[in-house]
Amino acid sequence: xxxxxxxxxxxxxxxxxxxxxVSSLEATENFFERIHRLDPQLHSxxxxxxxxxxxxARAADDAAQRGGGLGPLHGVPISIKDLELTKGVTTxxxxxxxxxxxxxxxxxxxxxxKASGAIILGKTNTPxxxxxxxxxxxxxxxxxxxxxxxxxxxxxxxxxxxxxAAGLCTVSMGxxxxxxxxxxxxxxxxxxxxxxQGRVPRYGGYGRPxxxxxxxxxxxxxxxxxxxxxxxxxxxxDTRDVTSLRQPAPDFSAGLEAGVKGMRLAxxxxxxxxxxxPEVVEITKKAALLFGEMGATVEDSGLKxxxxxxx
Numbered sequence: 001x002x003x004x005x006x007x008x009x010x011x012x013x014x015x016x017x018x019x020x021x022v023s024s025l026e027a028t029e030n031f032f033e034r035i036h037r038l039d040p041q042l043h044s045x046x047x048x049x050x051x052x053x054x055x056x057a058r059a060a061d062d063a064a065q066r067g068g069g070l071g072p073l074h075g076v077p078i079s080i081k082d083l084e085l086t087k088g089v090t091t092x093x094x095x096x097x098x099x100x101x102x103x104x105x106x107x108x109x110x111x112x113x114k115a116s117g118a119i120i121l122g123k124t125n126t127p128x129x130x131x132x133x134x135x136x137x138x139x140x141x142x143x144x145x146x147x148x149x150x151x152x153x154x155x156x157x158x159x160x161x162x163x164x165a166a167g168l169c170t171v172s173m174g175x176x177x178x179x180x181x182x183x184x185x186x187x188x189x190x191x192x193x194x195x196x197q198g199r200v201p202r203y204g205g206y207g208r209p210x211x212x213x214x215x216x217x218x219x220x221x222x223x224x225x226x227x228x229x230x231x232x233x234x235x236x237x238d239t240r241d242v243t244s245l246r247q248p249a250p251d252f253s254a255g256l257e258a259g260v261k262g263m264r265l266a267x268x269x270x271x272x273x274x275x276x277x278p279e280v281v282e283i284t285k286k287a288a289l290l291f292g293e294m295g296a297t298v299e300d301s302g303l304k305x306x307x308x309x310x311x
Contacts, residue, residue, distance in 0.1 A: 005030045006167030010076050010226040013170055017064055017075040024064070024075030027170075028057040028119055031077050035121070035168050041149055043141045044163035046082050047090045048122040053077070056119050063117075071117030072233060079169040081160050082123035083130050084110050084217070085204040094126040094156075096138040107204025108241065109173060109217045109234050116233040121169055125159025130175060130215070133183055135159055145187060154184035160220050161188040171222075171230050175205060177215035185220055192220040193227055199249065200234050201241035228252035261295030272304030 005027050008016075016022040032050055039045055060075035085091050085103040087110075092098045106114065113120065125135050125143040135143035135158025145153040146166035153162040157174030161184035164172045174181040176194040185192030200217045219230035235249035267288040269281045292298040 002030055002034065003167065006034055007222070008170065009223050010073060010171045010221065010229055011223070014073055014076050014229075017060070018070055020064055024057040024060040024077075024119060025054065027075070028053055028077050028121070031121055031168060031170075034166075035163075038146075038166055039163075039168060041144060042146055042162050042166055042168075043143045044125055044146075044153075044159040044166065044168060045079070045122045046092060046094075046125050046139060046159065049089055049120055050122075052089075053119050053121050060117060060119065071115060072229060073113070073171075074117030076118050076170050077121050078113060078118040078230075079121050079124045079160055079163050079172045080110060080113070081157050081172070081174045082126050083156075083175050083205055084123075084173065086110050086120070086123065089120075089123065091123065092139060094128045094130065094137040094139065099139065105204060107217075108201040108238050109205060111204075112234045113173065118233075124157070124163055124172060124174075127156050127158075130156035130177065130180055132156055133179065135162075135184070147189065152187065154187035156180040156184075157192070157220060158184045158187075161185055161190055161192070164188070164190050164220055164222060171226050172220040173217060173230070173234070174220045175215055175217050180215075181218050181220055190220055190222050191224055191227055192218065193231070194218050195231060195235065196245070198241075198243045198245040200231070201236075201238035201244040203238065203240040225253065225256060228256055259294060260291050263291075263296040265291050265296050265298050266301035266303075267298065268301045268303045271308070273306055273308065 017024050084107040087106045091103050127135050128137045133155045134152045135155040143158045145151040146162050157180050160172035160174040163169050165188040181192040181194050195216050195218045219227045221227045232252050237244045237246050270276045
């Protein structure tokens with residue numbers, strides 16, 4: 001059951017917990033067994049919340065037995081990137097300067113994750129202040145790619161992606177300013193999305209929202225449906241973030257049924273300036289053309305930028 005539970009989607013696991021086919025405690029214990037066995041080679045976590053997580057899982061099972069209103073991620077184990085403030089749990093920002101820092105508040109993202117009923121397993125590895133495309137810092141060993149431990153999972157949400165790909169959590173929350181969700185998702189063979197600016201409030205995350213228009217919090221998952229579910233949980237307005245969009249978030253899961261038929265999609269292999277390995281170009285092109293098979297119109301954008309900062 002170890003691997004089956006470890007790689008079960010959040011949508012399926014949440015439903016199984018609601019129907020009492022699987023207990024949250026069983027799933028949570030399974031993840032910690034895997035973390036203690038596998039993570040010494042991967043270094044995907046900086047801090048574990050084992051005692052609290054097990055207590056929360058027992059409480060989640062008690063609530064499921066009572067019935068009534070359960071959150072969309074009730075009992076589902078999740079990891080949080082260590083750039084989000086977590087009340088009573090070490091938040092290092094990937095820096096030795098904050099090695100022993102324990103915040104007295106949760107970020108909005110963590111508040112919403114907890115309110116959804118999810119179980120926080122721990123805080124995932126990040127380079128110092130998230131400022132790197134690999135996941136290395138002075139707190140310990142570099143984070144390794146679970147597909148090949150001689151390689152990096154990318155960054156800066158490398159710990160989140162590595163933990164997810166290795167079956168050390170059901171879903172992960174990451175952050176992205178210049179690729180920090182998308183790079184490690186690509187390197188680790190999982191799915192990541194950087195939300196539109198303001199869709200997910202950033203109060204309590206790294207950087208003041210009003211001064212950081214690039215960085216957003218977003219999901220890293222193994223399925224698109226799980227990303228839709230997790231994004232639904234954390235999205236929506238909040239007055240504590242002046243950049244937060246005022247409009248309520250749309251129903252992301254409902255959009256999955258519509259598919260991509262009728263959409264016009266543009267893609268570029270190199271943006272007109274980058275040197276890209278031919279094999280990568282070919283694989284990316286095949287992936288782009290799959291959307292055409294699903295009913296979308298796919299075109300090469302012909303985008304030409306002499307300098308990436310032109311964007």
